[in-house]
Amino acid sequence: MSNNKDLDYKLLSELESNNSANEQGNIFDDDHEDVSHASFEELVQNYKINPKVKKRDELLNSDIILSVRNLKQFFFFGSGLHRTKLKAVSNISFDVHEGECFGIVGESGCGKTTTGRSIIRLYDITSGAIYYKGYRISAGDRWNRKEIKYTRIRLNDKIKELREKKKNDILALDKNNPDYSSLVNEISKNCDSEINEARAAAYKIINEQVRKINQVRYDNNHVNKKLVNEIQMIFQDPIDSLDPRMTVEDIIQEGLMIQGYRDKTKNHKKVVEVLEKVGLVADHASRYPHEFSGGQRQRIGIARALIMNPKLLICDEPISALDVSIRAQIINLLNELKEELGLTIIFIAHDLSVVKYFCNRIAVMYFGKIVELASSEELFKNPLHPYTKSLLSAIPKPDPISEKSRTRIIYNPAEAHDYSVDKPELREVKPGHTVYCNNAEFEKYKAELKD
């Protein structure tokens, strides 16, 4: 217990040797499109692993600490006829490099908090996969289920078609032909063999998908907890996120207790250490949350995350609920901790100036999709997507002259884009600057960048 790091490595190696399934688990389920194969032949032919996927070795050796692939998070309401689907996050992918600060911005309801919560496994994700240090920590199976469903439908269509053909062929035969029965036999035999072939091809796919679903289930249930503990979260509201009936010490060491560290003296030592790290004193450990001010409570929230020795910290609007004069304190504290502990931070916020100040790279989200992803300087210098422009034009500045002459750009997706023919996707306009666009827009943005 004393040497956490050794333990981590031991467990990791164990995981690597025992869980060969996991190794296979990372080559599929990743980059996929929605099932839209027109015919059975197309389905069978197109069925192959997407070559765009990074191999696991590649992930292990690179500095990518977190890789989110085609993450989808749907929520379902009601039942029967009233069952509705809410696409909170639909198909987003991004990589977070070690030591960087990755910002996610967007208006409320765009799915940025859901993304954070999905990464830390507060939700079971619907589809896609999340890799932490090259290990898949979470995956969804909706796509596989859809693949099975549509394969079945296509197969049935195919079989129907073949049977129809057989029937027509038999009808077309001359009944007076002496070889009539043998011809019929031949046709039906051919047809049967064709059906069997199709079935075999389809079941190959189905079995493969069933295997993958089982794999996803197994992986989700057998994630290395040590690994997942390295991801911690700071919540928005420092008042609601702390249990009013627990002392600060209980709150902070709760994670340790859950993970089986029950030595109270050692835990207390750790609590005091971590309290000092976030700028509180040891005396505070025995108090209750209501005795603290907003800024101090947020410090407690940070301490609770830090005690698990995190490598990746997800900050879900950590300063939105705080007072003006306290915000700077918390931002400075997070900055110091980042440098001192070598943390990687995913910073979720809607205050663009804070995100700009704090983050290396920023992803702009709009209705469950990432619409633009670039380094923070690049994003503020050359915003390309109309929504980003609209967002940037809405930042209030503490400067009356520019503020009073400000014109806000209004974003109306129905007017700004025409996606009826050409479907959009995330494309790299410039190295390190990706925008959600279709072909025509891609060219337009490129021209815009050149000016």
Next chain:
Amino acid sequence: MTANKKLEVKDLRVTFKTDHGLVQAVRDVSFDLYEGETLCIVGESGSGKSVTSKTIMQILANNAIVESGSIIYEGENLLEVSEEEFHKIRGHKIGMIFQDPLSSLNPIVRIGKQITEATLINSNKLKKMYEELISKELIAYKNAIAHANININKAKSKYELLLIESKEKLVNASEEEKAKIKNELLIAKNERDEKIATIKERLKKVLPSLKSALDKRKVEAKKEVREYKAKIKNDYATEVSSLSEKYKKDIEECTKSFEHSNKDASELKKALDEIANNHKKELHQAKKAYIDKTRVTKAEAKRRAIEIMREVGIPMPEKRFRQYPFEFSGGMRQRIVIAIALTAAPDILICDEPTTALDVTIQAQILELINKLKRERNLSCIFITHDLGVVANMADRVAVMYAGKIVEYGTAEEIFYEPKHPYTWALLSSIPDVDSKERLEAIPGTPPDMIYPPVGDAFADRSRYAMKIDYEYQPPFFKVSDTHYAATWLLHPDAPKVEMPRIVAERIKNARKGGQNNE
């Protein structure tokens, strides 16, 4: 500014009684609000900005004591006005928008009902007329009582404050001192009782005459209203009878003209139908005019509500009218709250952090809406916020509050480009803007405990520029320009010259450059 004063707050002191002691939330706050301007009050939570606005609206909690001060609106001190008279001011003259749109709307009542509620409550025009006729006497009567009550409360709270103070003193007092303090208390108590008794006596003298005047007026007013009602009823009846006579005449003429011609019977029927229809329409109009004189109908209220919903930018108001608050997004809900505040057409609008719960784009929309409404309706606004970006957008003048006191006030340009108070500097430097890269200058520590407010400058404990005098005496307002005042000893002629923090200076320089470029 040459415009006339709309609202004048002078030396306002508000204290809250709590279990832990007396919280001095607002300490000697004074400011003026001019016609058509926006005054922004900035400060962190607990600095007393919301309490100030609630005092203006007279919606303070029960444990609040207004110790001293005056709020003058249209020549009247709002602190000495009875609740009856305040009904005419709250909402009608001074409107308010609250912070959280979700909790200020009733979740189980349709939006339409919530908007029309205020109009429908005052819908009976005859009743309103009666109330207006007796209002002068009624208000005089009620104000006399309210005035007496306020004075009695003042006397009581003065004694209570003394009691709490002396309790603290008693803890460490010797026997002699204890006796002395107790004696003082006894004297104070007697004084209080005497004062209350005199107030009550005075009230007893005045009341009967006021009451009789009121009763007399009531009888007169009732008679007047009854006469008015009879008159409009009579008018309506005569109009109806004249209409029906005209109808009979028309029919006769029509049939006569048809008798001598050789036209079809069907055409005659058609012509008669037309006449009947016209008659019906006229009757309907007459009835409508009559009803309009007596009360505001639901349809009329709905029409007005939809008009106002369109004005605040709610699409498809006819459909939205029948929806519930949960069916609206945050920005739309805030628009509804603004619409409710505007139904009674106030001329002062108090906005208590209306955009804090909203995100950037929606915030910008709401600010634009408030600015537009302000221009169109010539509203005067008190805008409370802690976001300096919002202040820069909205404000004509800014008051910076800290620990229950205004520490600096001036026009927006003066506050943002020539700030003088260390707290304003700290506020300006503590928020990163789009260009900042260096470490932020956080304000160390937390706001002071207002049960034991600091003796000198309240910000001294957290200020880098604090001098010895800051801990001993409260700084008065030093004049920077005609419109710009700051309460800091740094402006005293004997104080050492201090430069504002580098970040603030740089930012101001950049802003000025940017401003020139824009021009």
